[in-house]
Amino acid sequence: MTGASRTAVVTGASSGIGAATARRLAAAGYHVVLTARRKDRIEALAAELTSAGHRATAYALDVTDRPAVDTFAASLDRCDVLVNNAGGALGADPVATADPDDWRRMYEVNVVGALHITQALLPALTAGGDGTVVVLSSTAGHGTYEGGGGYVAAKHGAHVLAETLRLEICGTPVRVIEIAPGMVKTEEFATTRFRGDTEKAAKVYAGVAEPLTADDVADTITWAVTRPSHVNVDLLVVRPRAQASNTKVHREL
Ligand code: 8X3
Secondary structure (H helix, E strand, C coil): CCCCCCEEEEECCCCHHHHHHHHHHHHCCCEEEEEECCHHHHHHHHHHHHHCCCCEEEEECCCCCHHHHHHHHHHCCCCCEEEECCCCCCCCCCCCCCCHHHHHHHHHHHHHHHHHHHHHHHHHHHHCCCEEEEEECCHHHCCCCCCCHHHHHHHHHHHHHHHHHHHHCECECEEEEEEEECCECCCCHHHHHCCCCHHHHHHHHCCCCCCECHHHHHHHHHHHHCCCCCCCCCEEEECCCCEEECCEECCCC
């Protein structure tokens, strides 16, 4: 499946895995529609991709704002691929002391946000005759770890969204692909989780020879999306070689 006149919507495209995925899908020939709250960032990336000869459009969007998501969906001529990437972690506190507002916010962005945009774009994905929904969950969606708390709960929710949707739309021309990355070193994930504490954020990756990069995950997503239409990569777990499980990481310290 190549992307000559096909459109791919990427949420959370302002940085990290989202931005890298937009780059890769644009290079694969898709018209990429970059969405994120930070308009300046997605506009800069769209301009960069356009000047490199690709088709890219920026649309400022908060996936937790349902009316805005519906307006966005109505503005599209078509949608062939939706990459649900917007999300992230807030805090690494134990269940005993975590802030319930962090849990709510993580559920809102990682699960309800993905639900909003998936619901809004499903008619277009189906009407195009060959649609793909990608859900970026996480290895946190498949196993827990101490301090994972609200993020683990939210990513389990994202996994359930993907798995349930796949069952429910079986028989329609839409695939549902779940990509579950483990340790990925991006400029923002850990810093956001630790609310700007760069020292704590750095400890996440301390001594790990080669955590995955955003581009490693974007490459994986693009590979899955560009398989022939009848091939559905249901679930793909991708970790760095130095990470054998959520709690087993080799560190050279
Ligand atoms: C990120 C993986 O291990 O930080 O989705 O939960 S982890």
